[in-house]
Amino acid sequence: MFDYLIVGAGFAGSVLAERLASIEGKKILLIDKRNHIGGNAYDCYNNEGILIHKYGPHIFHTNSKEVFQYLSKFTEWRNYQHKVLACVDGLQVPIPINLNTINSLYGLNLSSAEVEGFLAARAEEITQVKTSEDVVLKAVGRELYEKFFKGYTKKQWDLDPAELDASVTARVPTRINKDDRYFTDTYQAMPLHGFTKMFEKMLDHPNIKILLNTDYHEIINEIQYAKMIFTGPVDEYFDYCYGKLPYRSLQFKFETLDQEQFQQTGTINYPNDYAFTRITEFKYLTGQKHTKTSLVYEFPKAEGDPYYPIPRPENAELYKKYQELTHQTNAYFVGRLATYKYYNMDQVVAQALSTFKKIQAETNPISDENKITV
Numbered sequence: 001m002f003d004y005l006i007v008g009a010g011f012a013g014s015v016l017a018e019r020l021a022s023i024e025g026k027k028i029l030l031i032d033k034r035n036h037i038g039g040n041a042y043d044c045y046n047n048e049g050i051l052i053h054k055y056g057p058h059i060f061h062t063n064s065k066e067v068f069q070y071l072s073k074f075t076e077w078r079n080y081q082h083k084v085l086a087c088v089d090g091l092q093v094p095i096p097i098n099l100n101t102i103n104s105l106y107g108l109n110l111s112s113a114e115v116e117g118f119l120a121a122r123a124e125e126i127t128q129v130k131t132s133e134d135v136v137l138k139a140v141g142r143e144l145y146e147k148f149f150k151g152y153t154k155k156q157w158d159l160d161p162a163e164l165d166a167s168v169t170a171r172v173p174t175r176i177n178k179d180d181r182y183f184t185d186t187y188q189a190m191p192l193h194g195f196t197k198m199f200e201k202m203l204d205h206p207n208i209k210i211l212l213n214t215d216y217h218e219i220i221n222e223i224q225y226a227k228m229i230f231t232g233p234v235d236e237y238f239d240y241c242y243g244k245l246p247y248r249s250l251q252f253k254f255e256t257l258d259q260e261q262f263q264q265t266g267t268i269n270y271p272n273d274y275a276f277t278r279i280t281e282f283k284y285l286t287g288q289k290h291t292k293t294s295l296v297y298e299f300p301k302a303e304g305d306p307y308y309p310i311p312r313p314e315n316a317e318l319y320k321k322y323q324e325l326t327h328q329t330n331a332y333f334v335g336r337l338a339t340y341k342y343y344n345m346d347q348v349v350a351q352a353l354s355t356f357k358k359i360q361a362e363t364n365p366i367s368d369e370n371k372i373t374v
């Protein structure tokens, strides 16, 4: 008899397994249909001994001290500030667009104040920002929108930015200084020995049993448990009764080259050329020293593993219908797939930690004699 059956051993399921086992002494069965823990953040060594991310490049960054301190119980860190270049007009220039991007692209030597005027002169007046296209046109105008965003977004989502929620391109800011970091969060670091090692340490507890290669449908009637925590796709849980929630998927092409370095920085985006969106060279992310180097190319596609919930109003409406059904179960729905949200790793950890606090409050209500009355 388990106290909790947790479906999915990614960040959402693993954080909850760890907290419930080590703080509340609960007995946990953690299952995953894949043959490994870590969910999409899983990393492993390839045949050449280079650490790669099986489901595409994962870079940790957060502004949350609580999340960073929590994960620090299970790993040491290596400082890493991710940098991305975009291949545009035959040049490789920083993205997010910054002062250097504009100066390189237009052969100028503008100051921060001047570049602000340069962008303001091109920005379009948009009173109601609704779509991803509106966000960019309002910030930098049509020419830069077409060079950096239109093609990339079309490849990534197979949708025109005008058909996507503003939230997608709002993730990529514009800067008038020379800051060429992709993220500006307070904490930017990679687990020193990789994500999988961090998950192994998190789940190393006698109360946590792990069952891999197992879809929850296979065992749901075979085992006894008091409560379920579900981190898989919410529409799958309800047998797609309202139809499938749309996801964008990716195909990864891995390549190892017999040379120490391939490109100038961790990731290079290709907004306008090729079928892939970007190339990432893992050694930048992991800091590994090796005579060879491994890369991953990302090819967006419609079918395949569900990676990105597609942020459009009609999909949010469909999700709401499933969310209503979750209230009629006594399961907890946590994580990217179960809440149909475009969350980063730190946001999923934060969501799992707050679900843990909610469970604690529900299962250990303050007894009347301990309540403080004012």
Ligand SMILES: Cc1cc2nc3c(=O)[nH]c(=O)nc-3n(C[C@H](O)[C@H](O)[C@H](O)COP(=O)(O)OP(=O)(O)OC[C@H]3O[C@@H](n4cnc5c(N)ncnc54)[C@H](O)[C@@H]3O)c2cc1C
Pocket (backbone or CB within 6 Å): 007, 008, 009, 010, 011, 012, 013, 031, 032, 033, 034, 038, 039, 040, 041, 055, 056, 057, 058, 059, 060, 061, 214, 215, 216, 217, 231, 232, 233, 250, 307, 308, 334, 335, 336, 337, 343, 344, 345, 346, 348
């Ligand atoms: C290409 C890509 C790049 C990303 N890059 C970054 C990044 O740089 N930085 C960042 O912060 N975030 C990044 N993310 C987001 C990050 O992957 C997620 O926020 C995080 O992994 C979500 O954790 P999760 O536990 O919610 O889901 P997942 O990691 O998806 O875990 C869910 C688990 O549930 C299992 N499961 C599903 N259905 C079943 C079933 N029926 N039975 C049993 N098990 C089941 C799955 O196998 C999976 O292992 C990226 C995502 C992608 C796709």
